[in-house]
Amino acid sequence: MTTKTFQLETLTCPSCAAKIEVAIKRLKGINEIQVLFSSSRVKVTFDEALTDVTEIVKTIEALGFDVLSIK
Amino acid sequence: MLRITKGQRVMIAGILIAISFALKQPNFNPTVSDVFMIAAAVIAGYPIVLNAIRALKFRYLGIEALVTLAVTGAIIIGEYWEAAAVTFLFMFGSYLEAKTLEKTRSSLKALLDLAPETAKVLRDNGEIEVSPEEVTRGEIVIVRPGEKIPVDGTISEGSAYVNQASITGESLPIAKNIGDVVYLGTIIESGYLKITAEQISEDTTFARILHLVEEAQDKKAKTQKFMEVFAKYYTPGIMILATVIFLVTKDIELALTLLVIACPGALVISTPVSIVAGIGNGAKHGVIIKGGEVIEKLAAIKSLAFDKTGTLTVGRPTVTKLKGFAITEEELLYLAASAESYSEHPLAKAILEAGKGLEEPLITPQDSQFIIGQGLQVKLNDNIYYLGNRKLMTENKIAIPTEVADYLNLEETAGQTTVIVADALNILGVVSIADEIRGDALNLVQKLKRLGIKKTVMLTGDNKLVASSIAKKVGLDDYFAELLPQDKVAILKKLQTEDKTAMVGDGVNDAPALATADLGVALGGIGSHVAMETADVVLMSAELKKLTYAINLSQATIKNMKQNIYFAILVVGVLLVGVITKTVVLSSGMLIHELSVILVILNAIRLLRFNEK
Numbered sequence: 001m002t003t004k005t006f007q008l009e010t011l012t013c014p015s016c017a018a019k020i021e022v023a024i025k026r027l028k029g030i031n032e033i034q035v036l037f038s039s040s041r042v043k044v045t046f047d048e049a050l051t052d053v054t055e056i057v058k059t060i061e062a063l064g065f066d067v068l069s070i071k
Numbered sequence: 072m073l074r075i076t077k078g079q080r081v082m083i084a085g086i087l088i089a090i091s092f093a094l095k096q097p098n099f100n101p102t103v104s105d106v107f108m109i110a111a112a113v114i115a116g117y118p119i120v121l122n123a124i125r126a127l128k129f130r131y132l133g134i135e136a137l138v139t140l141a142v143t144g145a146i147i148i149g150e151y152w153e154a155a156a157v158t159f160l161f162m163f164g165s166y167l168e169a170k171t172l173e174k175t176r177s178s179l180k181a182l183l184d185l186a187p188e189t190a191k192v193l194r195d196n197g198e199i200e201v202s203p204e205e206v207t208r209g210e211i212v213i214v215r216p217g218e219k220i221p222v223d224g225t226i227s228e229g230s231a232y233v234n235q236a237s238i239t240g241e242s243l244p245i246a247k248n249i250g251d252v253v254y255l256g257t258i259i260e261s262g263y264l265k266i267t268a269e270q271i272s273e274d275t276t277f278a279r280i281l282h283l284v285e286e287a288q289d290k291k292a293k294t295q296k297f298m299e300v301f302a303k304y305y306t307p308g309i310m311i312l313a314t315v316i317f318l319v320t321k322d323i324e325l326a327l328t329l330l331v332i333a334c335p336g337a338l339v340i341s342t343p344v345s346i347v348a349g350i351g352n353g354a355k356h357g358v359i360i361k362g363g364e365v366i367e368k369l370a371a372i373k374s375l376a377f378d379k380t381g382t383l384t385v386g387r388p389t390v391t392k393l394k395g396f397a398i399t400e401e402e403l404l405y406l407a408a409s410a411e412s413y414s415e416h417p418l419a420k421a422i423l424e425a426g427k428g429l430e431e432p433l434i435t436p437q438d439s440q441f442i443i444g445q446g447l448q449v450k451l452n453d454n455i456y457y458l459g460n461r462k463l464m465t466e467n468k469i470a471i472p473t474e475v476a477d478y479l480n481l482e483e484t485a486g487q488t489t490v491i492v493a494d495a496l497n498i499l500g501v502v503s504i505a506d507e508i509r510g511d512a513l514n515l516v517q518k519l520k521r522l523g524i525k526k527t528v529m530l531t532g533d534n535k536l537v538a539s540s541i542a543k544k545v546g547l548d549d550y551f552a553e554l555l556p557q558d559k560v561a562i563l564k565k566l567q568t569e570d571k572t573a574m575v576g577d578g579v580n581d582a583p584a585l586a587t588a589d590l591g592v593a594l595g596g597i598g599s600h601v602a603m604e605t606a607d608v609v610l611m612s613a614e615l616k617k618l619t620y621a622i623n624l625s626q627a628t629i630k631n632m633k634q635n636i637y638f639a640i641l642v643v644g645v646l647l648v649g650v651i652t653k654t655v656v657l658s659s660g661m662l663i664h665e666l667s668v669i670l671v672i673l674n675a676i677r678l679l680r681f682n683e684k
Binding site for chain 2 (some may be wrong): 014018022023037059063
């Protein structure tokens, strides 16, 4: 299990947060996801054997949000 | 594809709608007007549809999908104005929301902007400019007036007036001299400093504050969690209602309008915006409140337990009086200071500080033994001396004459801690030591009562007479003296069964109590990273007025949040009734929805300006 934090462009509606949460939860190997609305960050704990950072970034970007940095 | 900003898109859609209205003349072909209206709907609606599709790919049905459905429906039934109005208002609303939301988060950004960008460091006998992260521990940095200190460190040369507002919220400059600790992000107003770097970038107090505040702003309040659950059921509920109404009455307009109001936006955002603004305001004033739930708790606190030393008092005991019974005052001080030469006890430090004025060099003790809870036994020039409390005297069979006993009582009733000095047979004198009560402790209780605090108590390890004297001076309701750390925890637990209780301490020697309390408040967090981590509320400076500020702010935040919630619930009700009774149509439904969201945000922004009078 690893945890990564993705810094997104500024989130402006709480429903965006809900959307990202639902979409990422649907990926395989996601253990925990937290969308930090105020700081526009997504914190994901996942199983590296089942998914990876690229997959998560792809999902977030497919929803229309730019990922600015990953920590 | 042509990239245009949200603002531009809203403007173009607005212009198209205006043109459409202008073309709506009785002798003009209505189709031209309709074309402009549809164009506006398409321009404003494009990103909505796009986002709806993106989300649907992940099987998420959000507000965009509902709006898309409603708008498509409106176009099909020929309600072009409604379609254009709904998309335009939705986009315009979200544009304004983004702008105003940014404002609620501005405190943190303002704080970030206070971080220094460069550091001047001494290397190879020259001064070079580097970024603050590139300084290494132990290096000397140079800071001049108007510049920001780029590290946490100790002053090795020079003196200056330093403005620590970025950390404590207090803009009154503080004098700093050699040996004093200074912090990253604070500004030298006058003077010149050479600082030995001790903590760099991420490890500095400033960086920790930023990190804590950032985390706190996203920690959900209980109310928020409830709202989210409510929204989770409300949205599908309204969708089902819309479907049923459509199937039963075949009233497509009514069904579509219901879809537009299915997301209670104002309700969902009502709590987080207030919390973010409240926490941001606190951070600007040197008060770190760790999350929405902590704000809720702090606003509801009814009882406060204070640690004594370092919290109600300054925490720097000083010798206030010397009384010689068999020797002169000067001899007494000389003897006491010599005896305490190697001691680290706070009382010993006070005696040594007072002894600094003596001309004759102190005698080095040959032997020194610390007896817990009693005092010290030392050997000076082959003679045994005892320094401590009554217990130490009785244990060593030294009689306490009435004259001395009366004097001790008198001093202790006045809040002085006494150190009895005796040789092997007789009491020689008494040193009185007191820890100054903080200036802002004196009107503290009065202010707290005004904020609805019912009970204030003090927990201390000190003796009863001293505790009683301080409790009386500060005006506390009660005090508990002669406590060991585990006793403090037990008393707190008991207090908590009666009322919601917060523990206020300096976080250094009362960490267990801070952790036990419903709510732990650390005073003077600037000096202790441990206190910053353990406490729920951190008052960066050691000022009790920050405590009233924190309570006042959290109450204001909760009030603001409740205004938002009640307003949002009202809007939900009005919209629902309005739609069902057909007084609210697609466009006005969207207008009310967007307006309510913006009003809720604007209300939260008021919190940023909250300042205690």
